Amino acid sequence: MRATILLLFVLPLAGCGAGAADAPRAERPATPAFTPAAPPAKPARPAGRYLLAHLRRRVVLRAAPGGKAVGRAARRTTFGTRTVLGVVRRRGAWLEVVATERPNGRTAWIRAGAARLGGTDYAIHVDRSARRLVLRRDGHVVQRMRVAVGRPGNETPTGRFAVTDALLPARADSPYGCCILALSGHQTKLVPGWPGGDRLAIHHTPQPETVGHPVSLGCLRARERDIRKLMRRVPLGTPVFIRA
Numbered sequence: 001m002r003a004t005i006l007l008l009f010v011l012p013l014a015g016c017g018a019g020a021a022d023a024p025r026a027e028r029p030a031t032p033a034f035t036p037a038a039p040p041a042k043p044a045r046p047a048g049r050y051l052l053a054h055l056r057r058r059v060v061l062r063a064a065p066g067g068k069a070v071g072r073a074a075r076r077t078t079f080g081t082r083t084v085l086g087v088v089r090r091r092g093a094w095l096e097v098v099a100t101e102r103p104n105g106r107t108a109w110i111r112a113g114a115a116r117l118g119g120t121d122y123a124i125h126v127d128r129s130a131r132r133l134v135l136r137r138d139g140h141v142v143q144r145m146r147v148a149v150g151r152p153g154n155e156t157p158t159g160r161f162a163v164t165d166a167l168l169p170a171r172a173d174s175p176y177g178c179c180i181l182a183l184s185g186h187q188t189k190l191v192p193g194w195p196g197g198d199r200l201a202i203h204h205t206p207q208p209e210t211v212g213h214p215v216s217l218g219c220l221r222a223r224e225r226d227i228r229k230l231m232r233r234v235p236l237g238t239p240v241f242i243r244a
Helices: 224-233
Strands: 033-036 050-055 059-062 069-073 084-091 094-098 108-111 115-120 122-127 132-137 140-146 159-169 180-186 199-204 214-216 220-222 239-243
Touching (some): 069 108, 220 224
Antiparallel strands (some): 033 159, 050 084, 050 115
16 A cells, blocks of 8 residues: 555554553553555545545534534544545535544534545444444445454444544554554543543454454454455545444
8 A cells, every 4th residue: 555654643542452451551552653545446436325525625514504613624634634524415515424523423514615526335334242344335245354342331432433544553563553444433431541532443453362352442453354455445434334
């Protein structure tokens, strides 16, 4: 995968690298470096089952078409990736979108003219109780994989989210393994005092024995071959549906 400029961040993910035993200590993770991964393919035409909004500029997020401002979304994400928002529906000159800047379960509205529309037939479906992730394309299953989920008390949130970034950790000993798909969602049940942020993600783990178990602080852990295959397929903005 082609990489762009190297960026340094304290990863704002929901304690994804913590194991079941060490998570309660809420230790600060090392500051890793990331390169945003190249898109898996050229953006599809807006004819896909799910619309994608590639932001042309910084936009105001509104509670309703023309309604109260509830936030702003930049042209690039926290990690330096071009912002692509998943579109829930279109109403005239307005788009209802899933945005990181909004709480879980809350969407926002942006002007359609502020974005270039694309589309995808891919969707990620996660069954938390079965600890299984299924990738569908136009309703047909194209990939199945086992995942680790949030442990009791720090369960992985349910609802509709979207893929915001595809990232490659630069460090070989990264607790996030080879690669990360950051999601728009937030973990609302973190360990008290946890300093690592609240963003959710699907990522590889250097502890493959944890895959298939409820051990994380909310993120979904996968085996390397599975997450690499997933990253090659799904574009940014792909919807992610997580159910209990």
